Amino acid sequence: MIIYIDADAIPTIAKELxxxxxxxTGVMATxxxxxxxxxxxxxxxxxxVVAQGFDMADNYITDHAQAGxxxxxxxxxxxxxxxxxxxxxxxxxxxxFTLNNIKPKLNARDFMETLRGTGVLDPKSMGGQKPYSDxxxxxxxNGLNRLVRALP
Numbered sequence: 164m165i166i167y168i169d170a171d172a173i174p175t176i177a178k179e180l181x182x183x184x185x186x187x188t189g190v191m192a193t194x195x196x197x198x199x200x201x202x203x204x205x206x207x208x209x210x211x212v213v214a215q216g217f218d219m220a221d222n223y224i225t226d227h228a229q230a231g232x233x234x235x236x237x238x239x240x241x242x243x244x245x246x247x248x249x250x251x252x253x254x255x256x257x258x259x260f261t262l263n264n265i266k267p268k269l270n271a272r273d274f275m276e277t278l279r280g281t282g283v284l285d286p287k288s289m290g291g292q293k294p295y296s297d298x299x300x301x302x303x304x305n306g307l308n309r310l311v312r313a314l315p
Contacts, residue, residue: 166311167224167250169236170194170210174295177255180304181235182208188311193227195220233310239265251310256295257302259310 168181178194185192185207193209194200197220200210213219221241228234230249236242242252242260252260 164190164231164233164311165228166190166192166233166235167228167245168192168194169220169224169234169238169241170196170200171198171220172237173235174255174299176295176300177235177303180300180307184307184311190311195223235307251313253303253306253310255303256299257304257306259306 166181166185168178170178173181173194178200181192181194182203182205184190186205189207191207191209193211194202195211195213197213197215199212202208202210211223213223221236221238221244224234224236224241225244225248228245228248228250232245232250234242234245234250234252235255236252237254237256239260243265246252246260246262246265252265254260
C-alpha cells in the first residue's frame, strides 16, 4: 500500500501528520507536486516532481494509484478517478470520498463550474476556502489513522 499525496496545496499540518504516520507504520508516502517538496530523510517518504502544467500531479497519481492505495486530495475529479481503481480517498480536512458519495460531489462541482463559466456566479463572491482549523486537523488525523489501519 502506498499513500499518494496531491501535495501542491496540502496544509503543512496535514503534511506533518502524513510523515509521522508513514514513519510510524512503515507505509510509503509519495508526495506529488509541480515543485520539490522538502521531506525529512526516511525510507518511507518520497517526493515526485512532475512537469508544470494543468493536472500533471493529478495525472501522475491517477496513473500510479492502485486498489488498496490511499490518495490524499481535495480534487473531486481526481478522487473520482482513483476511487474507480479501488483506492481510498481522504481530504486534508478529514472527509472520506467513496463511490457512494463522489457522484453528487462531482455533479455539484460541475454545476458550480457552469455557473461561474456563464457569469451567473462571480468567483470573487465565493470568499475562498476557510482556514485550516484544529477541528480539520483532528478529523484528518483520525481519518488517516483509520484508513491506514484498514488498508492491506
